[in-house]
Amino acid sequence: MTAAPTSTQRVYDAVCELHALEQVATREIVAELTGLKMSIIDDRMRALVNDGRLKRVLRGVFVPVEIHPPARCISKTVLSDGSVKLEIGDEVLTLTPREDRALALLQVGAAMQGWALLAWPPHDAPQDHEEAGGPVKEAAGKAAPTLKRNAAGIEKATPKA
Template identity: 45%
Template sequence: MNQKPPPPQRRNVGELVYQTILDLHNAGRIATRSVVKEMTGQSYSVVDDHVKRMLEDGRLRRVAPGVFEPVEDLPPAQAISLTVLPNGMAKLEVGDTCLDLNPSDQRRIGSLFRGSAEELAGLQNARELADSVAELRRHQVAAAAREKDRDDVLRKLQGIPEQTEITFT
């Protein structure tokens, strides 16, 4: 009894590609066509076709060539303010809603948002680290090019031929 796995359903591939991009975005990772291809098991042409459709539909936006992210459909931001009163109470205003919070409520709300704040800080740190690494890499490549140019000038001044200029008989 050798059972073959059911063939993949083409109608779900687009949602698989979108969900993969969404998962990468939510994890703070960059969604490139190669990463999406690897994670979905689809070919480049299938991934490119679905990404192109989602870009046209406005579900995705291109961040850089070959890099995309989901377009988030969030409600508009509201005005938020927090006023701490002299007696330890606080007034939290979000849009037209106002909450009177005692110190215990403030601590509980703070602890509930702590995970989100730490996650946001981690994502920001990762982005800053990636930017710093890219900048260091650019400097390293430029320094290597300058060093090669300097070595070429010194070699020519000293009359030392390049290995490609040496003829063997």
């Protein structure tokens, strides 16, 4: 015989079910679904938000926080015949060269996103509003500078002649 779910689990399950059905999860709807008192709903939702299991997106509107399992080890081995062994945790995929190229094309977006996160913010970017406002105020009324990229892709401002 299994134990009855706790009020916290009932509230969490109701929010997850509503979210899966693309419905708004408000405290009133959750109370209606679970049959729990509004004071219990409020307390349990507050506890779930504090535990990081629910996220408040608007006042009174909640969504479950997606929790991914820990990342597994990944390795890629190119074999002498051009095929590829891709190992993710305990799972092994054997890819043909064509499949490997197709997978690489699919992964380019994720790689570019990772690169952008590493490159932002630029090292020479102003870090506060005061510092950013100084050059802008100074340049007011003058000709706007032209931005030119050097070989490394770094923009350099040069005044217009």
